[in-house]
Every structure is written in structure tokens, then in C-alpha cells.
Amino acid sequence: MFELIIFLVLLTLGYGFGRYAEKRHYRSLIEREQKLSSLPAVASRFPPMRGAYRQVLVNGNVVISVDYFKRFLAVLRNLFGGRVTAYESLMDRARREAILRMKEQAEGMGARYVFNLKLETASISKGRRDTVGSVEVLAYGTALIPEAAAG
Amino acid sequence: MRYRDIPPPEGINVTQVHPLKELALLLSGAVAAVVALAFLLATFGGTLARMIPVKMEMSLVSGYEAPEHTQKELTRFVRELGKRLADQMEMPEELEVQIHVVDDDTVNAFATLGGHIILYQGLLERIPHENALAFLIAHELAHLKYRDPIAAFGQGAAVNIGLGLLLGSSNLSVLESAGLLTTLRFSREMETRADDAAIEAVIRIYGHATGAAELFRVLKSVATS
Numbered sequence: 001m002f003e004l005i006i007f008l009v010l011l012t013l014g015y016g017f018g019r020y021a022e023k024r025h026y027r028s029l030i031e032r033e034q035k036l037s038s039l040p041a042v043a044s045r046f047p048p049m050r051g052a053y054r055q056v057l058v059n060g061n062v063v064i065s066v067d068y069f070k071r072f073l074a075v076l077r078n079l080f081g082g083r084v085t086a087y088e089s090l091m092d093r094a095r096r097e098a099i100l101r102m103k104e105q106a107e108g109m110g111a112r113y114v115f116n117l118k119l120e121t122a123s124i125s126k127g128r129r130d131t132v133g134s135v136e137v138l139a140y141g142t143a144l145i146p147e148a149a150a151g
Numbered sequence: 152m153r154y155r156d157i158p159p160p161e162g163i164n165v166t167q168v169h170p171l172k173e174l175a176l177l178l179s180g181a182v183a184a185v186v187a188l189a190f191l192l193a194t195f196g197g198t199l200a201r202m203i204p205v206k207m208e209m210s211l212v213s214g215y216e217a218p219e220h221t222q223k224e225l226t227r228f229v230r231e232l233g234k235r236l237a238d239q240m241e242m243p244e245e246l247e248v249q250i251h252v253v254d255d256d257t258v259n260a261f262a263t264l265g266g267h268i269i270l271y272q273g274l275l276e277r278i279p280h281e282n283a284l285a286f287l288i289a290h291e292l293a294h295l296k297y298r299d300p301i302a303a304f305g306q307g308a309a310v311n312i313g314l315g316l317l318l319g320s321s322n323l324s325v326l327e328s329a330g331l332l333t334t335l336r337f338s339r340e341m342e343t344r345a346d347d348a349a350i351e352a353v354i355r356i357y358g359h360a361t362g363a364a365e366l367f368r369v370l371k372s373v374a375t376s
Contacts, residue, residue, distance in 0.1 A: 048154075085170075
């Protein structure tokens with residue numbers, strides 16, 4: 001009985017805080033993405049032929065953790081199969097946040113573009129038992145800074 | 152500008168299902184599965200238990216050593232009678248029947264796991280003659296023949312596991328503990344079937360089974376007093 005109460009409390013806390021954090025994060029993501037939309041990050045490996053640019057490696061990474069509620073949903077989902085929708089939004093947020101951090105770094109250097117954008121993910125807990133599941137997303141690319149702007 | 156960054160449209164990489172709705176759906180599915188499993192275990196536990204090979208049942212309770220009875224002659228007589236009856240009853244081949252007489256006033260007798268039959272001195276003293284004793288032993292042998300002890304035990308264990316699943320208790324120690332050699336509860340059908348087989352076996356040896364009626368009388372008088 002006592003265990004059940006603890007479980008329900010954890011589940012409610014996970015749901016409440018998780019939902020709140022997710023909503024707030026999405027608001028911030030959309031706002032910052034708009035602000036940084038003048039600095040394109042593209043996957044192309046071939047920089048523009050015209051103009052002289054300095055090239056700098058820029059990267060942004062983020063580690064996200066799963067809340068108790070999402071974890072419970074995912075465990076249930078494991079029984080039946082199908083889309084783990086609980087984790088989809090987490091991965092979406094992590095990917096966008098990593099790109100934004102990379103762009104923020106590039107913007108600080110006065111870059112005009114980021115080329116060769118790449119994304120990598122790594123599981124930090126590696127599915128070990130009794131550890132909090134967390135995932136790292138790393139975004140990296142080549143920032144192109146106009147030579148004139150470089151000081 | 153040749154290179155442009157277009158903000159990603161919302162709702163493509165994320166499935167828009169309310170998490171609580173998904174929780175309700177998954178949880179009800181899981182609960183339904185557990186309830187169904189518990190129900191199946193409770194219903195078919197006995198039938199499943201009968202499928203356990205005799206050898207496995209024997210090894211399950213191999214550690215049991217019954218206390219030697221002081222009256223060696225009585226034990227030997229009872230065992231010989233049991234052997235004669237067993238020869239008439241088509242017992243399972245691998246089953247080794249062991250009859251024990253317990254030096255105790257309890258008026259009882261029972262068959263249990265691993266082919267053990269326990270007869271209490273208290274009951275033996277009240278039995279009027281050999282025919283009634285033969286019927287008593289044949290009745291217990293019939294329980295062993297139809298594998299009623301393992302079925303009753305399996306049924307009980309299955310119900311316990313089912314309840315454990317439902318109540319979420321991880322303590323499924325019923326399998327180890329659950330005094331293997333205590334009296335198991337047999338259903339009315341099991342008793343009737345054992346009586347029929349016992350009467351048949353006793354008639355084959357003695358030509359009649361009047362002892363059955365007398366044994367019932369003894370048991371009834373014990374139950375009422």
C-alpha cells in the first residue's frame with residue numbers, strides 16, 4: 001500500500017513538472033528559432049563559392065532526462081509495442097535545443113551560415129537498471145564567418 | 152539569399168496524443184491482461200498441475216522423511232495391504248507409493264505429494280476389520296492414481312500466484328513453502344472418484360466392499376462428536 005502511494009506521488013509529480021517544463025521549453029524553442037532564422041544551418045557539405053569565409057567548428061549539445069511519468073508510459077508501451085509517443089517529444093526538444101545552442105555559438109562569432117550540420121545521439125544510461133534514463137544530443141557544423149567581419 | 156532556414160512545422164515529429172489518454176489506454180490494457188492471466192491460472196491451475204511428470208513431483212518432495220513408527224508390525228501389515236491393492240489399481244508407473252503410520256491420536260488419513268500416504272494411529276484403532284482398512288488405503292491410493300494431491304496443490308498455488316499478480320505483491324514464495332505434506336483440500340468430485348476406484352479395487356480382492364459403509368460410519372461418528 002505504502003509503495004503504491006509513493007508510486008502514485010512520483011507519477012503525479014513526473015506528470016505535473018514534466019508537462020510544465022515541456023510547455024515552457026516549446027515556447028522558448030519556437031521563440032529562439034524565429035530569432036535565429038536569419039542564420040541558416042544547412043546539411044550541405046559544399047560552402048558557397050563566392051566570398052571569403054573563415055571556417056570554425058561550432059557545436060551545441062544537450063542532455064535530457066526522462067521524467068517518471070514518461071518512463072512509466074514507455075514501460076507500458078513496451079508490453080504492447082507501437083510508437084513510444086512519450087519519448088518523441090523529448091527527442092524533438094533535445095534535437096532542436098542542440099541545434100539552437102550550436103547556432104547561438106555561431107551567431108556570437110558573427111557567422112553567416114553553418115554548413116555541414118550533423119546530429120548525433122548517445123544514450124548515457126545505456127539501459128542499465130535503476131538509473132535515470134537520459135540521452136545526449138550533439139549538433140555540430142562548420143560556421144562560415146565572413147573575412148571582413150573577422151577581427 | 153540562397154540558403155534559408157525554415158522553422159520546422161509543429162506536430163510532425165511529435166504525435167499529438169494527450170499523455171493521460173495514452174496512459175489510460177495502456178493501463179487498462181495491462182490490467183485486463185493481468186486479470187485474464189489470473190483468471191486462467193485459477194481456472195486451469197489444477198489441470199496444468201496434473202501435467203507435471205510424476206518424476207518431477209517425486210523430486211519436489213524427496214527431502215521428506217516420515218518418522219518411523221514404533222509398531223513395525225502394523226506398518227508392515229499396512230504396507231503389504233497397500234501393495235496388494237496398488238497391484239489392482241493401475242497406478243502411474245513411476246510413482247513410488249510410501250505408506251506411513253503416525254503414532255498420534257488424530258483420527259485422520261490423507262494422501263499427499265510425492266506418493267506419500269499418511270495414516271494416523273487414532274483412525275486405525277477405530278477401524279473394525281481388514282475390509283474397511285483396505286477401503287481406506289485404496290481410497291488414498293486412488294487419490295494418488297488420479298494425481299489429486301498435485302492438482303489440489305497446483306490449484307492452490309495458481310490461485311495464490313493469480314492473487315499475487317492482481318494485488319501486485321512480488322512475494323510468490325508459495326512455491327517453496329506451503330507445507331508440502333500437510334492435508335490438501337480435495338474437491339467433492341475428487342473424493343467421489345476416489346471412492347469409486349477404491350470400492351472397485353476392494354471388491355477385486357475380497358469379493359465385497361462392506362467395509363466401505365462401516366468406514367463411513369466411523370468417520371461420521373468422529374465428525375459429529
